[in-house]
Amino acid sequence: MALSISLSVNGQPRDVELDDPRVTLLxxxxxxxxxxxxxxxxxxxxxxxxxxxxxxxxxxxxxxLAASLDGAEVTTIEGLADGDTLHPVQAAFIAHDGFQCGYCxxxxxxxxxxxxxxxxxxxxxxxIRELMSGNICRCAAYKGITEAVLDAQNTLAGAxxxxxxxx
Amino acid sequence: MNRFDYIQxxxxxxxxxxxxxxxxxxxGAGTNLLDLMKIGVSRPQRVVDITRLPGxxxxxxxxxxxxxxxxxxxxxxxxxxxxxxxxxxAVAEALLSGASAQLRxxxxxxxxxxxxxxxxxxxxxxxxxxRRAPGSGCDALGGENRLHAVLGWxxxxxxxxxxxxxxxxxxxxxxxxxxxPHGTREIALDSLHALPxxxxxxxxxxxxxxxxxxxxxxxxxxxxxxxxxxxxxxERTSYAxxxxxxxxxLEMEGDTIRxxxxxxxxxxxxxxxxxxxEASLAGTxxxxxxxxxxxxxxxxxxxxxGANAFKIELARRIVARALNFALAGTxxxxxxxxxxxxxxxxxxxxxx
Numbered sequence: 001m002a003l004s005i006s007l008s009v010n011g012q013p014r015d016v017e018l019d020d021p022r023v024t025l026l027x028x029x030x031x032x033x034x035x036x037x038x039x040x041x042x043x044x045x046x047x048x049x050x051x052x053x054x055x056x057x058x059x060x061x062x063x064x065l066a067a068s069l070d071g072a073e074v075t076t077i078e079g080l081a082d083g084d085t086l087h088p089v090q091a092a093f094i095a096h097d098g099f100q101c102g103y104c105x106x107x108x109x110x111x112x113x114x115x116x117x118x119x120x121x122x123x124x125x126x127x128i129r130e131l132m133s134g135n136i137c138r139c140a141a142y143k144g145i146t147e148a149v150l151d152a153q154n155t156l157a158g159a160x161x162x163x164x165x166x167x
Numbered sequence: 168m169n170r171f172d173y174i175q176x177x178x179x180x181x182x183x184x185x186x187x188x189x190x191x192x193x194x195g196a197g198t199n200l201l202d203l204m205k206i207g208v209s210r211p212q213r214v215v216d217i218t219r220l221p222g223x224x225x226x227x228x229x230x231x232x233x234x235x236x237x238x239x240x241x242x243x244x245x246x247x248x249x250x251x252x253x254x255x256x257a258v259a260e261a262l263l264s265g266a267s268a269q270l271r272x273x274x275x276x277x278x279x280x281x282x283x284x285x286x287x288x289x290x291x292x293x294x295x296x297x298r299r300a301p302g303s304g305c306d307a308l309g310g311e312n313r314l315h316a317v318l319g320w321x322x323x324x325x326x327x328x329x330x331x332x333x334x335x336x337x338x339x340x341x342x343x344x345x346x347x348p349h350g351t352r353e354i355a356l357d358s359l360h361a362l363p364x365x366x367x368x369x370x371x372x373x374x375x376x377x378x379x380x381x382x383x384x385x386x387x388x389x390x391x392x393x394x395x396x397x398x399x400x401x402e403r404t405s406y407a408x409x410x411x412x413x414x415x416x417l418e419m420e421g422d423t424i425r426x427x428x429x430x431x432x433x434x435x436x437x438x439x440x441x442x443x444x445e446a447s448l449a450g451t452x453x454x455x456x457x458x459x460x461x462x463x464x465x466x467x468x469x470x471x472x473g474a475n476a477f478k479i480e481l482a483r484r485i486v487a488r489a490l491n492f493a494l495a496g497t498x499x500x501x502x503x504x505x506x507x508x509x510x511x512x513x514x515x516x517x518x519x
Contacts, residue, residue, distance in 0.1 A: 063196075
């Protein structure tokens with residue numbers, strides 16, 4: 001059975017014809033839309049490497065059927081940077097060595113973007129670690145990751161308040 | 168994953184009609200079902216996606232103080248709803264101690280109730296499992312079973328129900344609203360999940376085709392708001408199922424307990440309400456002896472189903488400790504590590 005869905009991926013409208021309802025959002029992104037940033041780690045929602053934003057919320061893209069997402073707005077790691085200018089979370093991961101091999105990094109960064117938007121961590125490293133626990137880093141770069149999230153959160157908050165000051 | 172037909176009904180009636188076809192299942196967020204389909208434990212012929220059903224994603228406050236939560240409300244939306252978290256803090260704490268932020272953003276209230284056991288033998292198609300394949304046996308008995316049930320199990324199945332959310336809910340007399348081919352009805356959450364007996368494949372008391380549409384907490388459940396906690400022991404700090412957990416809620420009258428509510432998680436095939444333990448505390452002073460006595464009663468019928476005798480003593484201690492946490496008072500803000508005994512900001516201590 002063919003299923004047609006329309007969704008926005010990184011701001012671009014995409015019409016997709018699915019020949020099979022078994023396609024997950026992760027497989028749709030990687031294999032059909034050639035956006036291989038989101039990684040297939042465990043494919044069971046346990047590692048977080050496939051984390052993307054759907055309608056602004058971070059989820060595991062391996063555990064959702066693409067067919068169920070008609071009309072959704074999807075943001076992947078490919079949609080974060082503004083041209084050559086990195087998103088503040090991407091820049092902070094580099095500044096703080098928030099990775100080693102890099103495989104989990106797109107998921108970590110998308111999860112961090114989601115966490116900052118949710119706004120429940122404050123500047124408490126323990127809350128950040130807890131709310132990032134759905135992203136496993138096999139190289140154990142957790143210290144750098146936590147520092148990067150804290151730093152990026154401050155940068156984004158600063159950018160917001162300077163926009164307010166300018167207004 | 169096997170091939171299946173996918174349909175997305177737009178009304179509850181349409182969904183119920185669609186699922187009447189043999190081999191059909193309801194699909195919520197899919198955080199459990201899709202996983203089980205990938206590993207072949209669930210092989211539906213038809214998947215009825217209920218996520219677009221209208222009106223099931225609302226939190227409605229009822230006259231008198233209770234709340235009605237639509238079955239499609241996402242776990243994180245409920246846990247971070249300020250009014251809900253203030254009124255039913257142990258429920259919010261349990262939600263935030265479960266899974267990961269990503270999964271909580273997706274997972275629904277109804278799906279949490281209907282999630283399947285995480286018993287490794289249930290998930291492994293090469294193993295005998297009466298729950299997955301009735302009559303095949305139970306490889307968990309005599310297998311790796313240190314995390315299995317110590318209450319309500321049978322020789323046919325020793326699996327546990329993995330939900331955190333359900334534990335304070337059952338303590339607070341939550342009710343499930345159900346719609347099915349023969350109309351609507353209500354089921355006390357305590358009666359929703361079935362103990363295995365000789366039919367472990369019958370995991371719930373829902374009839375064929377019935378759909379959970381909402382969950383209700385009665386107004387009385389709000390009277391525990393000042394002294395309610397969920398405590399969950401895990402094998403790592405975060406993002407793990409409970410080895411043992413407990414919800415404890417006290418309604419105090421001066422320095423005397425008027426009413427107590429206690430339920431345990433990770434010990435049985437259902438969230439385990441400890442009514443005799445609750446009764447033992449009513450009208451008493453909240454002493455260490457009283458809490459130890461209640462914990463003793465809560466586990467009175469417990470027996471190991473394998474290499475898990477340690478869970479019985481652990482559960483007693485978690486019950487007593489959860490009661491102590493509840494007595495110390497609901498934290499002003501959610502602890503950094505919700506429900507964890509290891510939080511550096513345990514929340515309760517600063518007001519103790």
